[in-house]
Amino acid sequence: LRSLVGSEMCIRDRRRVRGSQEGKELLRKTRVDSIIKVGSVITLKPTTSVLDALEVLAANKISSAPVYNEERYRYYGFVDTLDLATYIVHLFRKNRQVHSHLFDPKELRPAFDMPVEHIINMSGRDAFIPLSNDKSVDIAIETALKYGYHRLAIHDSKGVIGILSQSDILTFLNAHINLFGDFVR
Numbered sequence: 001l002r003s004l005v006g007s008e009m010c011i012r013d014r015r016r017v018r019g020s021q022e023g024k025e026l027l028r029k030t031r032v033d034s035i036i037k038v039g040s041v042i043t044l045k046p047t048t049s050v051l052d053a054l055e056v057l058a059a060n061k062i063s064s065a066p067v068y069n070e071e072r073y074r075y076y077g078f079v080d081t082l083d084l085a086t087y088i089v090h091l092f093r094k095n096r097q098v099h100s101h102l103f104d105p106k107e108l109r110p111a112f113d114m115p116v117e118h119i120i121n122m123s124g125r126d127a128f129i130p131l132s133n134d135k136s137v138d139i140a141i142e143t144a145l146k147y148g149y150h151r152l153a154i155h156d157s158k159g160v161i162g163i164l165s166q167s168d169i170l171t172f173l174n175a176h177i178n179l180f181g182d183f184v185r
Contacts, residue, residue, distance in 0.1 A: 023180035027138035036162040043068040046117035077120040077128035086123040
């Protein structure tokens with residue numbers, strides 16, 4: 001993906017990679033809102049408990065959700081399955097320092113009642129990066145690669161309208177694979 005963005009120079013290793021002009025042009029001309037599912041974005045409130053967040057993600061078969069404060073009209077970030085796993089590992093490590101036993105169920109309940117605002121991006125892997133819906137796919141790829149993120153929040157003037165994931169980008173690239181010439185050989 002790195003060589004498909006902007007110039008023919010690979011961002012990570014700086015080696016020259018050939019790519020098709022038609023493919024590059026497609027990436028520059030295609031808006032991100034045309035390759036995502038635009039609509040109701042499932043969000044979590046900052047006060048949503050860790051347990052409720054786990055249930056929301058599982059029930060909707062999603063791996064992340066933005067945390068949105070309705071009173072302040074502000075997005076705080078993403079909570080994803082890696083943040084939740086990081087939090088749970090942290091709990092077990094902390095418990096091991098205090099007790100020789102694993103957990104008594106009574107000890108776990110307060111930990112799962114913790115508001116998600118305290119674990120936003122706990123894994124350090126996917127901070128909240130908003131990208132305007134009128135930006136091109138090549139800008140989205142460049143942004144995701146620059147920060148090493150798996151998803152970007154796509155917004156218009158009213159707020160987040162969808163989430164652009166790596167899967168969305170790969171699906172788009174696969175649908176147009178014939179336009180990328182030597183790059184895919």
